Amino acid sequence: MNGAHDMGGVHGFGPVLPEANEPTFHAEWERRVFALVLAAGRPGQWNLDMARFARENRPPTDYLAKSYYEIWLAGLEAMLAERGLVSVDEMEVGRPLSEPKKVDGILQHSSVEAIFSRGRPTERPASSPARFRIGDRVRAKNINPATHTRLPRYVRGRPGIIERLHGCHVFPDTNALGQGENPQWLYTVRFDARDLWGPEADQMLKVSVDAWEPYLEPADRDP
Amino acid sequence: MPHEDEHDHEGSHLSEMELRVRALESVLHQKGYIDPAALDLLIERYEKKIGPRNGARVVAKAWVDQEFKQRLLAEPAQTLASLGYAGMQGEHTAVVENTSRLHNMVVCTLCSCYPWPILGLPPVWYKSGPYRSRAVIDPRGVLRDFGVELSADTEVRVWDSTAEMRYLVLPMRPLGTEGWSEEQLASIVTRDCMIGTGLPQLPGGTAS
Numbered sequence: 454m455n456g457a458h459d460m461g462g463v464h465g466f467g468p469v470l471p472e473a474n475e476p477t478f479h480a481e482w483e484r485r486v487f488a489l490v491l492a493a494g495r496p497g498q499w500n501l502d503m504a505r506f507a508r509e510n511r512p513p514t515d516y517l518a519k520s521y522y523e524i525w526l527a528g529l530e531a532m533l534a535e536r537g538l539v540s541v542d543e544m545e546v547g548r549p550l551s552e553p554k555k556v557d558g559i560l561q562h563s564s565v566e567a568i569f570s571r572g573r574p575t576e577r578p579a580s581s582p583a584r585f586r587i588g589d590r591v592r593a594k595n596i597n598p599a600t601h602t603r604l605p606r607y608v609r610g611r612p613g614i615i616e617r618l619h620g621c622h623v624f625p626d627t628n629a630l631g632q633g634e635n636p637q638w639l640y641t642v643r644f645d646a647r648d649l650w651g652p653e654a655d656q657m658l659k660v661s662v663d664a665w666e667p668y669l670e671p672a673d674r675d676p
Numbered sequence: 677m678p679h680e681d682e683h684d685h686e687g688s689h690l691s692e693m694e695l696r697v698r699a700l701e702s703v704l705h706q707k708g709y710i711d712p713a714a715l716d717l718l719i720e721r722y723e724k725k726i727g728p729r730n731g732a733r734v735v736a737k738a739w740v741d742q743e744f745k746q747r748l749l750a751e752p753a754q755t756l757a758s759l760g761y762a763g764m765q766g767e768h769t770a771v772v773e774n775t776s777r778l779h780n781m782v783v784c785t786l787c788s789c790y791p792w793p794i795l796g797l798p799p800v801w802y803k804s805g806p807y808r809s810r811a812v813i814d815p816r817g818v819l820r821d822f823g824v825e826l827s828a829d830t831e832v833r834v835w836d837s838t839a840e841m842r843y844l845v846l847p848m849r850p851l852g853t854e855g856w857s858e859e860q861l862a863s864i865v866t867r868d869c870m871i872g873t874g875l876p877q878l879p880g881g882t883a884s
Contacts (some may be wrong), residue, residue, distance in 0.1 A: 455720050458752075458786055458787060459784035459786055460735070460785050460786075460805055460808040460809040461786075461808070461809065461811075461812045461813070462812060462813045463805070463809040464809070464810045466804075466805035466806040466810070467806075468806060469806045469807045469810070469818055469822070469873075470801060470806070471799070471822065471868075471873075473798065474787040475799050477722065477723045477796065477797055478719075478723065478726075480693070480694070481694060482697040482698075484719045485698075485701055485715065485719075487722070487797075488714075488715035488719050489704065490699070491718055491764075492714055492715055493704065497707075505786075508754075508787070509787075511854070521732065521800065521803045522789065523693070524832065526697065529698065529700075533704075538709060539700070539703050539704065539707065539709075542878065543698075543703045544700055544703065544819070545699070545811075546699070546701060547698070547699030547700075547702045548702065549703060549707050553707035553708050553709065556709055559708065559710065559711060559746040560711060560713055560714045560769050562711055562714045562716075562717055565714050565721070566717075566721075569763050569764045570762060570769040571762075571766075572761060572762065572763040572764045572765070572766060573764065573767060575767065575839075575840040580793060593849070600808070603786060603839060605786060605808075605836065607785075607812060607813075617770070619768065619841055622840060639839055641835075641841070645857070647814075649812075649813075655816065656691045657828070657832060657880070658831075658832045658833065658834070659817075659833050659834070660812045660834045661833070661836065661838060662836045663684065663837065663838045663839035663841050664839075665839070669779040671740075
């Protein structure tokens with residue numbers, strides 16, 4: 454979706470303000486939200502891409518007014534309510550008002566270490582050869598889905614060069630919709646800053662994104 | 677997301693959030709959807725055990741051991757895993773090397789993607805509008821916010837982490853560190869050096 458989360462190239466946010474000796478968390482509730490989101494995501498009621506969409510799918514004013522962990526909490530609450538796991542009323546009163554749903558795969562203390570040191574790789578076996586090769590000139594498609602995508606607006610329609618090939622990975626655009634992992638070849642595509650930002654841009658700057666094959670077309674085609 | 681605002685409102689703002697999060701955790705626990713002890717362990721893991729010291733040890737090792745550095749660049753995930761640095765948000769990793777002519781910088785313009793096993797959780801600025809918006813259009817300006825001025829003929833390369841590849845910048849070893857131990861070298865490798873918003877500094881304060 455063309456949401457406020459897609460920030461590349463936006464003006465007006467002001468300078469970056471690093472905090473000296475920054476703590477990992479700034480309040481106890483941030484610790485709990487961080488862990489709640491990781492733990493509640495384990496049983497497979499949703500996947501990573503659904504969780505990302507739940508966070509970004511809100512009015513730009515709301516997204517920009519919330520702090521990082523406030524967005525995480527809002528995304529979690531939305532997914533719990535949508536799936537009938539916790540109602541808005543239950544969140545309000547802080548106790549169950551209905552029978553729990555049967556949920557398998559609850560994250561237990563004893564399995565945290567094994568699960569989190571293994572992680573959740575997104576690479577999958579390839580079912581067809583890659584369409585592009587390193588060095589190929591490609592163009593990022595001009596797509597504007599209202600659903601989840603990981604192709605940022607600032608590269609859409611712009612020409613670039615295939616620089617790296619990372620194997621086949623779970624495709625976020627379908628995975629976020631519950632339409633399957635649909636693995637697709639993943640590439641690093643490098644763009645010259647002048648192709649992104651115009652002829653006045655820094656000629657010594659190059660920017661890359663990691664893009665799945667369905668985001669790309671050969672560059673010789675008209676945009 | 678403005679940082680100063682958060683501090684201005686700390687009192688009332690935080691207590692409201694504490695109550696809301698406690699209520700949610702309580703429902704989730706009573707419905708049997710979470711194990712609170714697992715939450716405690718997750719917090720301990722990411723607050724106390726995993727952080728940028730991991731990445732600093734990797735960089736220092738790459739500085740003293742050419743064979744290790746070549747493996748790290750060629751097979752990053754496997755090489756990091758051999759040191760025990762693997763897992764969530766580090767499943768697929770690329771290591772990009774700074775040279776005298778090329779400076780690398782990492783961002784996630786869409787959210788907050790970051791190599792957790794080697795750097796820990798990202799700082800607030802990495803997740804915030806000013807960095808996410810400007811890193812891809814004005815990285816030299818962002819670097820100036822960090823007190824880093826690159827020469828005009830240094831190429832800047834920005835890696836936007838839009839997929840599940842996580843990036844680690846391998847900074848250049850500063851002159852004047854000949855003969856240093858890995859431990860000494862690791863002590864000058866900051867988190868920002870490995871994101872690409874800083875350069876290793878000698879204790880005297882000279883940039884490399």
